[in-house]
Amino acid sequence: MLLQDYNTVVTGAARGLGAAAARRFVAEGARTVVSDMDEAGALECARSIDPTGRRAIGVRCDVSSHEDCARLVATAEEFFGAPIDVFLAHAGVGFVGRLTEVEVERIRRAIEVNVLGSVFSAQAALHSLTKSPRASLLFTSSLQGVMGRPLRSVYTASKHAIVGLVKGLALEFGPQGVRVNAIAPAATDTPHLRAMLAATTADVDEAVRNVAASMPLGWLPTPEDFADAAVFLASPAARSITGHTLLLDSGAAAGIFKREPA
Ligand SMILES: NC(=O)c1ccc[n+]([C@@H]2O[C@H](COP(=O)([O-])OP(=O)(O)OC[C@H]3O[C@@H](n4cnc5c(N)ncnc54)[C@H](O)[C@@H]3O)[C@@H](O)[C@H]2O)c1
Incomplete structure (x- = not known):
């Protein structure tokens, strides 16, 4: 039980990696708010984690809305009756396409969700995290947060922005005891x-x-590997780690790799 009685929030958690992290947080003894812009998905995921609703609730939140993020934090504090200890800003979207051929709306949405959504989530969460003695703010970046990839330049830029946000916030809120880190997964199924x-x-x-x-x-990497990384960074085992982006990439960023024929 690495997160016994921790109060945790995960955005973009109706499914995928966010759902895996929320599930593991509760398995490690935490309470969690499962939030997503897909309200039915968030409610269903929370129910599947704890049907009693005592350790997990679902809340609708579109992270590109400043108001939604503020409401999410208020609802979480009300549910916990205490400040948030761990906030995982996970929600994100991606698309594949040559920049000269991509519709403006897709570009705008990726920046709104991945960059502004991370900033709005952090801004709202930090009002609560600064009241916790074991505060950890986590983001989901990507392998494309540390290296480029063709046809994903906007996504790559948005995920690099998160690495920068982590560094700035770690310096800004370290003196108040808030650790700030990111997980950068490679392709996960x-x-x-x-x-x-x-x-x-x-x-x-x-x-x-x-x-x-x-x-x-x-x-x-699997969604469970992602959950392991999130639990580690949120837990006291990582008490001296801040401003860090943890690669979860099966070695993909280590260098140029070519598999030898078997
Ligand atoms: N799966 C991968 O291979 C991979 C690799 C690297 C990084 N990531 C990152 O992980 C995050 C999501 O990936 P996933 O694999 O869990 O995806 P997923 O598609 O399985 O789930 C994403 C969830 O985010 C929600 N969402 C989308 N926009 C939102 C918004 N504006 N506000 C709130 N919720 C929103 C969706 O409704 C969905 O439930 C993204 O930040 C993505 O960049 C994923």
Whole structure:
């Protein structure tokens, strides 16, 4: 029980990596607010974690709305009857496309959700986290937060922004005891990944296998690996870690890699 009685909030948690993290937080003894712009999904995920509603509730929040983020934090504090200890700003969107061919609205939405949404989430959360003696603010960046990839330049820029936000906030709020870190996952098998791959390939299953084979370890990180990383960074085991982006990438960012024929 690494997070016994911690009060946690996860955005973008109706499914995928965020849902896995919220589930693990509760398994580690925490209470959690499962939030997502998909309200029915958030409620369903929270119910599946704790049908009694004592340790998990679902709340609608579109992180690109400043008002929604403020409301989420107020609802969480009311549910916990205490400040938030761990806030995982996970919600994010991506798209694949050559910049000269992408509609302006897709670009605007990716920046609104990934950059502004992370900033609004942090701004709202920090009002509460600064009242906790064990505060941890976590973000989800991406492998594209530390290295580029063709056809994903806007996504890459938005995820680099999170790495910068982590550094700035770690310095700004370290003196108040708030640790600020990010997790940067490589491709993980979730609806998010499959939607990105479907933009450029007909056989998504084969594409997933190829991505795995391109990694030094030969496998994709799993949603459970992501949850492990989130628990570690939120827990006292990481008490001296702040301003850090933790790669969860099966070795993909270590260098240029070519698998030797078997
Ligand atoms: N899956 C991967 O391969 C991968 C790799 C690196 C980084 N990431 C990052 O993880 C995050 C999501 O990935 P996932 O795999 O969990 O995706 P997912 O598609 O499985 O789930 C994303 C969730 O976010 C919600 N969401 C979207 N926009 C939102 C908004 N404006 N406000 C609140 N909720 C919103 C969706 O409704 C959905 O429930 C993103 O930040 C993404 O950049 C994913």
